[in-house]
Amino acid sequence: MAFIRRNWTPEEANKWTREDVIAIIVSPFAYAFLMIGVALSLLLFLWGFVFLIIGIILTGVMHWVIDPKLKAVSSEYEKKQREYIENLEKIVSWRE
Amino acid sequence: MVKFAFLDYFWLVLYLILMTGAGVLFYNLGKRSEADFFLAGRSLPWWLPAMSVYATHTATDTPMWVSGVIYKHGFRGLWYTFFSAWCAIAAFVSARIFRRSVAYSQAEWQSLRYSGLGSELLRGWMAGWGFFLNMFILGWVGMAMGKLCNYLFGWENWVGLVFFSSITAVYVLSAGYWGVVMADFQQGIIAFLVIVIASLWGVREAGGPYGIVQKLYELGESWRLNPFHFTGFFSGDFPVAWFITMIIIAVLGGFGMGTSIDWYAEAQRIQSAKTVRDASYSIWWGTALTLMRNAIWAVAIIAFFVMNPFLTDVKEYEMAWFRIAFEHLPAGMTGFLFAGVVAIHISTISTHLNLGSIYLTRDIYHHYVKPDASQKELVWMGRIATLFLLIGSFIYGSMMEEITKWLIFALWIMGAGMWLPNILQVVWWRFNSWGYLSAWIANLGFSWLVVWILPTFGVIPELPDYLQFWILMFLTALVYIPVTLLTEPEDMEHLVKYYVMTRPIGWWKPVEEEARKRGLIK
Numbered sequence: 158m159a160f161i162r163r164n165w166t167p168e169e170a171n172k173w174t175r176e177d178v179i180a181i182i183v184s185p186f187a188y189a190f191l192m193i194g195v196a197l198s199l200l201l202f203l204w205g206f207v208f209l210i211i212g213i214i215l216t217g218v219m220h221w222v223i224d225p226k227l228k229a230v231s232s233e234y235e236k237k238q239r240e241y242i243e244n245l246e247k248i249v250s251w252r253e
Numbered sequence: 254m255v256k257f258a259f260l261d262y263f264w265l266v267l268y269l270i271l272m273t274g275a276g277v278l279f280y281n282l283g284k285r286s287e288a289d290f291f292l293a294g295r296s297l298p299w300w301l302p303a304m305s306v307y308a309t310h311t312a313t314d315t316p317m318w319v320s321g322v323i324y325k326h327g328f329r330g331l332w333y334t335f336f337s338a339w340c341a342i343a344a345f346v347s348a349r350i351f352r353r354s355v356a357y358s359q360a361e362w363q364s365l366r367y368s369g370l371g372s373e374l375l376r377g378w379m380a381g382w383g384f385f386l387n388m389f390i391l392g393w394v395g396m397a398m399g400k401l402c403n404y405l406f407g408w409e410n411w412v413g414l415v416f417f418s419s420i421t422a423v424y425v426l427s428a429g430y431w432g433v434v435m436a437d438f439q440q441g442i443i444a445f446l447v448i449v450i451a452s453l454w455g456v457r458e459a460g461g462p463y464g465i466v467q468k469l470y471e472l473g474e475s476w477r478l479n480p481f482h483f484t485g486f487f488s489g490d491f492p493v494a495w496f497i498t499m500i501i502i503a504v505l506g507g508f509g510m511g512t513s514i515d516w517y518a519e520a521q522r523i524q525s526a527k528t529v530r531d532a533s534y535s536i537w538w539g540t541a542l543t544l545m546r547n548a549i550w551a552v553a554i555i556a557f558f559v560m561n562p563f564l565t566d567v568k569e570y571e572m573a574w575f576r577i578a579f580e581h582l583p584a585g586m587t588g589f590l591f592a593g594v595v596a597i598h599i600s601t602i603s604t605h606l607n608l609g610s611i612y613l614t615r616d617i618y619h620h621y622v623k624p625d626a627s628q629k630e631l632v633w634m635g636r637i638a639t640l641f642l643l644i645g646s647f648i649y650g651s652m653m654e655e656i657t658k659w660l661i662f663a664l665w666i667m668g669a670g671m672w673l674p675n676i677l678q679v680v681w682w683r684f685n686s687w688g689y690l691s692a693w694i695a696n697l698g699f700s701w702l703v704v705w706i707l708p709t710f711g712v713i714p715e716l717p718d719y720l721q722f723w724i725l726m727f728l729t730a731l732v733y734i735p736v737t738l739l740t741e742p743e744d745m746e747h748l749v750k751y752y753v754m755t756r757p758i759g760w761w762k763p764v765e766e767e768a769r770k771r772g773l774i775k
Contacts, residue, residue, distance in 0.1 A: 168775050171756050177345060184537070185341040185504045188544055192335065193480050195548035196328055199453075200478070200555075201462040216541075223345060224530075231528035234353060238295075241355050241754055248364065249615070250624040 163225050167233030170226050180223040187215035255405045255579055261588025268443065268592040269420065272599060275436040276424020283428035287619070287631040290429030291357060291611050292525045297434065299531035299538070302522035305434045306539025308441035308600035309518050310337065311448075311546065314397035315597070319547055320573035323554040324564070327477025329491055334547040335503055337515060340540035342507025344533045346758055347679060348523045351510060352532040353755040358383065359511055359520050360616040363686075365754075366678060368747035371686025378693070380616035383517060387609025388642050391418065391602060392649025398598045399650065404572065405579065405591070414650045417595065421602040422643045426636050430525060433603045440596035441542075447578075447593025448546055450586075452553035455577035459556035468559040477555060498719035502672060508758070509676030514668070521608050553577055610638035669722050670696030670729030680759025682748060688737030695732035699725055749773065 162176060190212030197205025257265075288294050322330035356362035360379035364372045395414040402413030424432040459465050469475050476482045486493045506512030510520070519536050526532035557573040564570045578590050614635045619626055626634070674692040677684040703724055708715040716724070742748075745767055752764045753773045768774045
């Protein structure tokens with residue numbers, strides 16, 4: 158099995174897996190590199206451009222890893238959402 | 254004082270027409286139901302709430318605050334603005350869990366996560382607190398606009414506060430969240446353009462990128478270009494200990510709900526997204542744009558520093574970005590800039606008008622006062638609540654000088670000792686409503702003691718804020734952990750329902766096993 162999974166059944170995608178952990182770890186670094194990269198590259202520092210490119214690559218990697226899973230979670234959840242909203246309306250209206 | 258030319262008036266009037274037009278256009282969608290008035294029918298693609306996240310967190314006082322920290326600290330001050338990085342993890346954890354709960358507000362989520370009397374107490378408390386918090390933010394941001402108009406045009410402070418908030422209320426009352434999010438989209442684009450143009454113009458005026466760097470070296474201030482220029486591990490005004498604390502609070506806070514005050518506005522955007530995926534990307538990209546905006550501002554403020562070095566009056570250098578923009582842009586562009594500032598302002602006001610009214614409508618009126626209210630009644634209740642907030646914000650705004658320090662204290666106590674409970678309620682099945690309630694109460698008491706009372710009487714020295722955070726977190730835990738363990742867990746039936754619906758992360762094994770035993774999950 159590949160280190161990063163790209164195909165998910167809805168039930169498998171509902172579990173927290175390695176792909177979530179990778180996205181969680183990569184994401185703050187992507188933010189930090191993008192922020193510092195923009196600031197330093199506007200003053201034309203070489204390191205600024207390097208940081209900015211690293212930030213863009215990390216963002217791309219994060220999306221590549223997590224997007225198939227998010228798609229699977231979403232498609233499965235949309236089917237159940239109507240039922241959950243109906244339950245919520247019962248709770249808010251004291252009908253339960 | 255700033256003088257407007259014809260072109261300046263043109264930009265401003267054009268923008269005001271565009272903005273109020275958004276409300277009129279989406280009136281028919283906003284009035285359809287409670288879900289439309291507050292969540293745009295949970296139907297938005299990720300880029301609309303993303304732009305709304307960005308626009309909302311670009312308020313009139315934001316450039317003042319960013320100017321303050323960057324002027325004082327240089328690029329290392331960017332880490333003060335990095336608190337919004339809680340969305341780095343939240344986008345893939347708490348946003349996913351919250352979106353699946355389908356709760357309208359954080360207060361409603363409490364009643365899905367917890368059960369019984371404790372859950373109702375929490376919902377009522379969170380709703381009341383949320384309503385007044387939004388009123389406070391409206392007053393605060395509105396007064397920042399009043400002060401800016403005073404600086405620019407010499408108007409009395411209340412004029413800018415009342416005029417621009419009232420204009421905003423027109424489309425929020427008409428179209429609810431539909432109006433907010435659609436207007437935010439155009440406001441976000443205008444605000445971003447204005448920030449980029451004005452900031453780059455400032456860089457040009459200061460001698461361009463190379464000129465700025467050279468002048469910083471000549472002034473002996475080149476350290477300002479280093480984002481990691483620490484003053485020691487514990488010593489100085491930028492210690493490593495502060496940096497580590499801030500990174501932990503910001504980033505790990507993403508596992509919880511409510512660890513940042515911005516969560517409550519984001520929660521509405523998460524819920525308005527059409528899928529879980531859209532919800533995740535909306536807050537991730539909205540925050541990415543916010544952080545890059547801070548970086549652009551930071552460069553402009555460094556440019557301001559080389560033109561006006563060594564200012565010591567905070568009130569003076571907090572206006573750095575506004576000054577660089579209004580004092581240096583050519584004639585005809587001032588109105589464009591002011592239209593951008595109006596965009597910045599109005600996007601924040603509209604969000605908090607609509608967000609605050611959710612609590613009064615959904616969590617108080619619909620839940621407790623009139624559970625069988627029709628959709629039409631609920632939309633009208635939303636409008637009445639919006640009007641209450643507007644009027645309340647004028648009163649708050651006019652009192653702001655006196656109450657600000659008290660309210661900032663209230664925000665601080667919410668942030669320190671509540672940080673961990675806000676995470677625990679998401680990741681630990683055994684954490685219950687009594688634990689959460691006791692954390693609120695304990696944190697209130699300990700914050701008074703640690704932040705004010707004990708230092709005032711000389712019992713303990715005045716502590717740096719990062720140390721206060723750790724002490725409050727520890728002391729509060731001494732109360733809520735025993736309370737949680739000595740009281741009953743939440744009802745298993747309720748927890749199983751919540752688990753199946755949201756699939757939370759963390760320590761949920763007993764609930765997961767029960768759900769599996771009942772055949773609810775595979």
